[in-house]
Amino acid sequence: MRCRRPVDCSSSDDGNRSNIESCFDTEDEESDPNTNPTDVDTDIEGDDEVDTSWLLDEDKDHPPEYYLNQEDEFDESEYTNEDYSENSCLLLDFIEERFFQYCKYTRKDPERMMRDISLRVINTFFDWLLNQRRGKGGRRVRGVRSANTLGTYWKVFRLVHERATGEKIRGEINRKIHRILRKLVKKHKLTKGKREKTAMYVEDLVEYLQTNLTTTKKRYTHGRHRIQLVLFCQLAGFSGNRPQALLNLRYRDIVVTLLRDPNGGPHRILIEFTCEFTKQFLGVKDANKFPLPEIIFDPSLILSLHVFLLGLIFADRAFAAPNLTSARQLSRLDIRPGYQQLELLLKPSILDVPVFRKSVRTGYGYEISPHEPLSYATLLSLMKAVGVIAGFLQPTRPYCLRYGAGNEFNQSGDVSDALQNMMLQHANIDTFIKHYLPRRVTADVRAIVSGYEPQKDLMRAACRMTRWIDPNRPQNLTREQSQSVDKHHRLRQLLAQRARWNRRFKGAATKQPGYGSLSSDIVNLRQRLRATLLKKLRDQWDVENPVNEVELQLSGLKFNDNPGTKVQVIDEMPLMQKRLVKTVMTMPGTTVEEEFCRRNAAIDTVAAYCHFQEGGAVAMPRGRPPTQAKGACPQLVAVDAEKQALSAAMLLVFTEKRPTICFVCLGEASLPFEKRVYSFGSPGDLTKHFKRKHLSNIRGGDWIGCKVCRMSLEHKMHLQNHAARIHGTVS
Numbered sequence: 001m002r003c004r005r006p007v008d009c010s011s012s013d014d015g016n017r018s019n020i021e022s023c024f025d026t027e028d029e030e031s032d033p034n035t036n037p038t039d040v041d042t043d044i045e046g047d048d049e050v051d052t053s054w055l056l057d058e059d060k061d062h063p064p065e066y067y068l069n070q071e072d073e074f075d076e077s078e079y080t081n082e083d084y085s086e087n088s089c090l091l092l093d094f095i096e097e098r099f100f101q102y103c104k105y106t107r108k109d110p111e112r113m114m115r116d117i118s119l120r121v122i123n124t125f126f127d128w129l130l131n132q133r134r135g136k137g138g139r140r141v142r143g144v145r146s147a148n149t150l151g152t153y154w155k156v157f158r159l160v161h162e163r164a165t166g167e168k169i170r171g172e173i174n175r176k177i178h179r180i181l182r183k184l185v186k187k188h189k190l191t192k193g194k195r196e197k198t199a200m201y202v203e204d205l206v207e208y209l210q211t212n213l214t215t216t217k218k219r220y221t222h223g224r225h226r227i228q229l230v231l232f233c234q235l236a237g238f239s240g241n242r243p244q245a246l247l248n249l250r251y252r253d254i255v256v257t258l259l260r261d262p263n264g265g266p267h268r269i270l271i272e273f274t275c276e277f278t279k280q281f282l283g284v285k286d287a288n289k290f291p292l293p294e295i296i297f298d299p300s301l302i303l304s305l306h307v308f309l310l311g312l313i314f315a316d317r318a319f320a321a322p323n324l325t326s327a328r329q330l331s332r333l334d335i336r337p338g339y340q341q342l343e344l345l346l347k348p349s350i351l352d353v354p355v356f357r358k359s360v361r362t363g364y365g366y367e368i369s370p371h372e373p374l375s376y377a378t379l380l381s382l383m384k385a386v387g388v389i390a391g392f393l394q395p396t397r398p399y400c401l402r403y404g405a406g407n408e409f410n411q412s413g414d415v416s417d418a419l420q421n422m423m424l425q426h427a428n429i430d431t432f433i434k435h436y437l438p439r440r441v442t443a444d445v446r447a448i449v450s451g452y453e454p455q456k457d458l459m460r461a462a463c464r465m466t467r468w469i470d471p472n473r474p475q476n477l478t479r480e481q482s483q484s485v486d487k488h489h490r491l492r493q494l495l496a497q498r499a500r501w502n503r504r505f506k507g508a509a510t511k512q513p514g515y516g517s518l519s520s521d522i523v524n525l526r527q528r529l530r531a532t533l534l535k536k537l538r539d540q541w542d543v544e545n546p547v548n549e550v551e552l553q554l555s556g557l558k559f560n561d562n563p564g565t566k567v568q569v570i571d572e573m574p575l576m577q578k579r580l581v582k583t584v585m586t587m588p589g590t591t592v593e594e595e596f597c598r599r600n601a602a603i604d605t606v607a608a609y610c611h612f613q614e615g616g617a618v619a620m621p622r623g624r625p626p627t628q629a630k631g632a633c634p635q636l637v638a639v640d641a642e643k644q645a646l647s648a649a650m651l652l653v654f655t656e657k658r659p660t661i662c663f664v665c666l667g668e669a670s671l672p673f674e675k676r677v678y679s680f681g682s683p684g685d686l687t688k689h690f691k692r693k694h695l696s697n698i699r700g701g702d703w704i705g706c707k708v709c710r711m712s713l714e715h716k717m718h719l720q721n722h723a724a725r726i727h728g729t730v731s
Helices: 009-022 064-073 087-105 110-115 118-130 147-165 171-187 201-216 225-241 243-247 305-315 327-332 376-390 398-411 415-424 430-436 445-450 454-462 479-487 490-506 517-552 565-572 574-585 592-609 636-655 661-666 682-698 715-728
Strands: 252-259 267-274 287-294 341-344 357-362 363-373
Touching: 087 110, 087 118, 087 147, 087 252, 087 565, 110 357, 118 171, 118 267, 147 171, 147 305, 147 357, 201 225, 201 376, 201 574, 225 243, 225 267, 225 287, 225 305, 225 376, 225 398, 225 592, 243 376, 243 398, 252 305, 267 682, 287 415, 305 327, 305 430, 305 592, 327 592, 357 682, 376 398, 398 415, 415 430, 479 517, 490 517, 574 592
Parallel strands: none
Antiparallel strands: 252 267, 252 341, 267 287, 357 363
16 A cells, blocks of 8 residues: 555545635636626637627626515525535435434424423434334335444434424533443444455456356346446446446446557547546535557457447447447547547437436337436346356455455555545545445555565455355255245244135135235245245355365365356357457457457447347256257257247237247347246236236237237237237237
8 A cells, every 4th residue: 555645534524614705715806896796897809709798798787576586485594505416315204204203102292302302202203213113104124233333323313303393412412322232232233344355456357257247046127237336336436436426327438449550550449538536525526537449459358348338339329420330430530630539429308318227118028228327236137147147155245346446546556545535436545444345455465574585476366355255155956955944933824824815715725805915915024934045044154164175075076177157158158248258258369459359359249238038037947958960050050940949939929729839029020049938837827927927917008919910900809800800819
C-alpha cells in the first residue's frame, strides 16, 4: 500500500464555504462602480444573433397577487426535513411503521409515545422488534441476526424521532442506550462479528465470467441477461462504481469514439461512460467519467468490455448511422487527416433507454423490456447463483467487485489519493480504511520484517477468492435429500391438513378460502427447510472433506489429471451458447487484421446472443444420451437430429387431433430446442401450459399471431379459436 498523507478534516467546513462563495466570485470581471444595475449591455460580439428582449420586457411580469399567493401557500415543512435518498427513506418508513405496530399491539398512542420517548420505551420496543417473525401481509421474515443491524436500526430510529417531533433525542438517552443494546444482543444471541468484505480480484473475475458463459446448470430467462451479467462485472471490476450507479446507466451516459493512436498504431475504439453518484444526500454530486481504450491483442476477450458493450449496442441497433449494423463494418472506418477522432453517435430516440434491462413474460416466451431497468435484487440473485456453480466458498455479491477495484487502486502507484477518492466517491481516505480495506493482511509481514524479498505472487494467491474454489462442494440437493424434508413435523401437519381439505371437498378444495394460503405455507416451509439442509451439507463438507482428502492421499490415491468435465459441459450447450463460447474464448491473432477479425466476430456473436431466448430452468433428460456412430461429427449429428425432430413436431401439431406439443413454443425460433419440441404428458397438460404460459401473459397492444402458420391474428379469442381448430389445442 502506498504511504498515505494525514488528512486534515478541520478545514472541511472552510472548504465547503469557499466552494459556495466561489459561485458568486466576480473578482476577474471588470466592473464600474458607477454602472447602473438595471443597464443591459446589448453590444454582443460575434455574428450570432442573441435574443435579449426578454431582459427588457416588463409586460411579462406577474401581478403582485401572484407573489403574495406564493408567500401564503409556501410550506416550510418541506424544507425542514433532511434530504435523504429513496432507499434511506424506505428504511425510515420501515422503522416508523414498526413503531406504530408496536404501539397498536400495546394499545398506546404512537404520537404521545414518540414525543415522551424514554429508555424504558426504547428497550421494550427493540425487544419486541427482535421477536418479530412476520412482516408485511403476514409474510415470514428472517428477523434480526446481527448486532450491527440492531445498531443501524437504533440510528434510524433517532432520525425517525427527529422527523416526527422536530427535536433530537436527549443526550442522556444517547449515552445510556449502548448498555441497553448490549443487553439485547446478549438476550437474543445476535452475532457480533461483521460480515467479511471479500474482494474479487481480476483472477477471480476471469474464473467467474468463464463459468457464467460456459455453464448449463444456470438457464437465464433471456440470453441478454447472461451478456448483461458479464458487462456489469467488467464495469464494476474496472471502475469500482457502486452497483446501483451502474444499473442506472443509460445510453446517453455512453460515448463511443474511434480514436487516433498517438504512437502511430491502428485506431482504437474508446468507450467513455459516466456514472452518477447514487448517494445524493444534500444534493446531486458530480458525475465521474471513465475513458476505457481498447486493448489490441488482448489475451482474453472475456475481460473485454468493448466486445460485450458493443454487442449490446448492435443488438439494440443504437448507432445513429443507419448502415452501421455490424461489427465488421468498424474495420472499414477511418479518421480524416487533421482530425484525432471519429465519434460514433447513438440514436436520440434510445438515449434514455437503460443499458441493463429486465426481462418480461409475454404470450410467446420472454422478451427484454424496452424501458424497465434491471433491479438490484435480480442482479444479486444471478451473481450468487453463478458463484455457487463456480465453486466459490464466499457469496459473490456485486460489492465484491467494488472492494476488489478499490484495493487495486489503493495499491497502485498510478492512482493518487485524490483520484482514488474521486473514483470511489469518498470524502477522504478514512472511508476506504474503515469500510473497504479488508482485514486480511495482504503483505508478507514475515519477509518484510526479516529483510527478505516479499513473495507477492504467493500472498496474492493466498488472499483471492479462487483459493477456496471447490467444484465438488454441494450445490443442490439430491432427489432423496429434497424429499426428506417432508418428514419435518410442522410440514407433515400442513400436508395432512391439505389432504383432509382435498378429501372433504373432492375437487373443489382450491376454490375454498384459505386453501391458497395453506398451499403457500407448504411451499415456503419446504423452501426454508431445503435451504437449511443445503447450508448444513455445505458446512459439513467444508469440515469433513479436507480430512477425507488427507486420508485418501495417505492411502495411496493418485489424482486424475484429465477428468474430462469440460467436454461434457460443452456438449450440453445449446448451439448459440457454443458459438458464443468459441468466439469469445479464443487466442489472440498474430496480425492486426486477424485480431480485428477476432474482435468483430465476438461482437457480432454477442449481439446475436442478445436475441436468444434461453427460457429459464428446464428439466434435463433422465435417460442416457443416445450413442453416436463412430467417425461421425458430433456437431453434424446434433444438427441433423434437431432438424428431424423439428420436422416431426411440425407435422404432429397439424395432423394429430389432440397433440401434446405446444405450437406456440414450436414456432418460437429463439427458444432452446428442447423447449420447442417438448411433449407434455397429456393433452390436458398442454392445455394448462397454453393457458398459463401464453394466454395469461397477452396484454393489450401485444402482437398476436401463429408463427407456425405465419399469420397474424386479431385478438386473444381469435388465437384460442385458431389453436383449437387448426392445432387441436383447446383452452
